[in-house]
Amino acid sequence: MPHLAFPSTSLDGFKCETHCAVRPLAICGELGPAEHEEFERMAQHVRYGPKEALFSEDEVADSVYSLIEGIARLYKLLPDGRRQIIGFALPGDFLGMAPGNRYSFSADAIGAVTVCKFFRGPFLRFIENRPQMLLRMNDFATRELSLAQDQMLLLGRRSAEEKVAAFLVAWRERLARLDGVTKTVSLPMGRQDIADFLGLTIETVSRTFTKLEREKLIVIVPDGVRVLDPKRFDALAAA
């Protein structure tokens, strides 16, 4: 059985309704109290410090993770060190599924991270005869796939300015789903991470931020940006 990777979908619409040690773990769905308890017993909480690895590409994939707190970056490396970030994981996201028995990408913490960890075998055995959970997994996978395809369009066919604008718009929306709408978009990841996500260099990202600021579209603040002109902004990022 394969593992799945859901790097960036916020599972917010699926918050676990029952009281739950693994609250943001959206995958648990509408389990009955007894099942729920069984499910919980399979989980263990783990904390990671800044830059610590949750797992690495090509490692044997023995666990799946639900992110509880903090942000993780998910990436693939080429042998010469070039890096492509394939997504940022937020609380509620589900990580670590992969086809075959090895992880297909690496994940590490940006800042402090708490996860809810399941061993793969018991987890798969638990869900395999529960259609509700399987449907939920399908739903997540479909969403992830669609996001990945959007990102392909961005990487293959958009200019640097469009990439940065689209990134900020999408990131703002994702945060809004978690925290509600805010004027300031916080960017916990560094410029290098943004560059590696957008297929650019750090210098180009930096210059593009500056350019957007000169054009009065954003204001750069510590650890984030304030969006001044959402309309003009969304137009730049438009699909």
Place this chain on the structure above:
Amino acid sequence: MPHLAFPSTSLDGFKCETHCAVRPLAICGELGPAEHEEFERMAQHVRYGPKEALFSEDEVADSVYSLIEGIARLYKLLPDGRRQIIGFALPGDFLGMAPGNRYSFSADAIGAVTVCKFFRGPFLRFIENRPQMLLRMNDFATRELSLAQDQMLLLGRRSAEEKVAAFLVAWRERLARLDGVTKTVSLPMGRQDIADFLGLTIETVSRTFTKLEREKLIVIVPDGVRVLDPKRFDALAAA
């Protein structure tokens, strides 16, 4: 309920064992004879001519498709006409699932195509309480997602020459899974399609083919290439 998109995974390992009007339809799995018949009754075969659209992005997604014969290109467009091909679908592939109730990309035939078409509602109702099929769907989605992530790495971080080489290697492997290993790799799609898949222009693709031929790595033949030096080739394409 969402739709799923499995643009490029060959489902070859999952061929339907029972005799089946929709033979390459891998998703049917180990259904009992009665179930199998019910499943078949839901399907209808449809043929499309060259360049004909199976469905388009943003259309209401009323059907899902299993490709029986031929090749389709799956793509997204920007408002100004820039195109990103997100995958090529081969016989056995499953298409048309998307999050929400609209297709998230367009699909059209390259050459003649036959599909097995299911209306979305009945299809989802059929699978929703069959864990075997759901697991299979999950498996497909996971595989697709992993391929999409590989493609992000390619689009974001590889040079034109690496892109073309990696494409040829991957395409050869995909065809090998269907037709067995062949010396000549057939390329039913045009140069423009390859360019739009790799995030390049048609001129760059053409020049790169010529360069690989000058370097004695391939020979360009009508509708394909012959790979001369698989080892050096795989090295170029290496992850």
Place this chain on the structure above:
DNA sequence: AAGACTGCTTGACACAGATCAAGGACCAGG
């Protein structure tokens, strides 16, 4: 057989974004 059309290749040139290099802002530790 000539013309028209489509798909592919090639050349000359331009430019977006990469590379190289330097310096500023901020913070933690001594």
Place this chain on the structure above:
DNA sequence: CCTGGTCCTTGATCTGTGTCAAGCAGTCTT
């Protein structure tokens, strides 16, 4: 307060790939 570190910005220059333009090879039509 200085020191070293990390992260970010900016400038100067280079280059890989895009753009523009022309021409060739097939194939279809009449």
